[in-house]
Amino acid sequence: MVRVVLLLLLAAMPALGQAPGTASFRVLQHGEPIGSIETWVTRVDGGWHVQSNGRIGGALNVAFRQLELRYDARWRGRFMTMEVERPTETMIVHVSVGLNTARTDIVREKEARFQSHSVSQDTIFLPAGAFGAYEAVAARLTAAKPGMDLPLFNVPVSETRGAIDAVADEQIRTKSGTISVKRYTLIEIRPQPTTVEIWVDRGRLVRLDVARDGLSVIRSDVLP
Numbered sequence: 001m002v003r004v005v006l007l008l009l010l011a012a013m014p015a016l017g018q019a020p021g022t023a024s025f026r027v028l029q030h031g032e033p034i035g036s037i038e039t040w041v042t043r044v045d046g047g048w049h050v051q052s053n054g055r056i057g058g059a060l061n062v063a064f065r066q067l068e069l070r071y072d073a074r075w076r077g078r079f080m081t082m083e084v085e086r087p088t089e090t091m092i093v094h095v096s097v098g099l100n101t102a103r104t105d106i107v108r109e110k111e112a113r114f115q116s117h118s119v120s121q122d123t124i125f126l127p128a129g130a131f132g133a134y135e136a137v138a139a140r141l142t143a144a145k146p147g148m149d150l151p152l153f154n155v156p157v158s159e160t161r162g163a164i165d166a167v168a169d170e171q172i173r174t175k176s177g178t179i180s181v182k183r184y185t186l187i188e189i190r191p192q193p194t195t196v197e198i199w200v201d202r203g204r205l206v207r208l209d210v211a212r213d214g215l216s217v218i219r220s221d222v223l224p
Contacts, residue, residue, distance in 0.1 A: 034058035052132025
């Protein structure tokens with residue numbers, strides 16, 4: 001009986017070290033500024049709410065008018081709403097995750113499509129180009145070790161995996177002083193394996209590098 005109670009208490013615990021609040025990021029490609037994003041992380045209804053917006057130029061050329069991600073207390077994806085604008089279209093996407101299935105509604109100017117995907121119960125929403133969504137990845141990485149992997153739902157396409165290849169302690173200079181962070185090397189299984197470096201401070205995203213694409217997403221208070 002005691003063991004059951006302990007398990008229930010652990011299941012209800014939020015991610016340790018998570019720091020709610022707002023953050024601003026600059027986006028660079030090959031060292032040149034191409035855009036910016038804002039993120040908000042808040043506690044709501046026993047879970048987590050991640051919001052983001054921003055515009056990114058360069059090869060991506062995309063604007064996120066709205067990105068809202070709902071997670072439970074253990075950072076398992078439950079609902080997502082996204083309004084994304086590209087040169088050729090504007091698209092609204094809604095996702096609801098059930099036991100092992102995600103229902104995805106995609107609305108474009110002249111059509112609406114509804115589809116289902118098989119996903120893990122602890123999936124993480126990660127639409128292409130939506131760098132603000134990495135706030136949830138950062139939160140989940142705080143309990144991760146090399147050799148583990150994370151389920152990543154590439155909305156609205158399919159779920160893939162991200163394998164944690166390495167973890168290292170780093171020092172980063174900010175406008176208010178030097179901070180200690182964790183740098184995670186994540187191998188995302190896209191059409192081809194892609195290495196992503198993610199710097200995390202108290203469960204929040206500090207920096208993201210995708211070397212293959214020459215992309216960096218850096219919190220605005222981090223010094224060059």
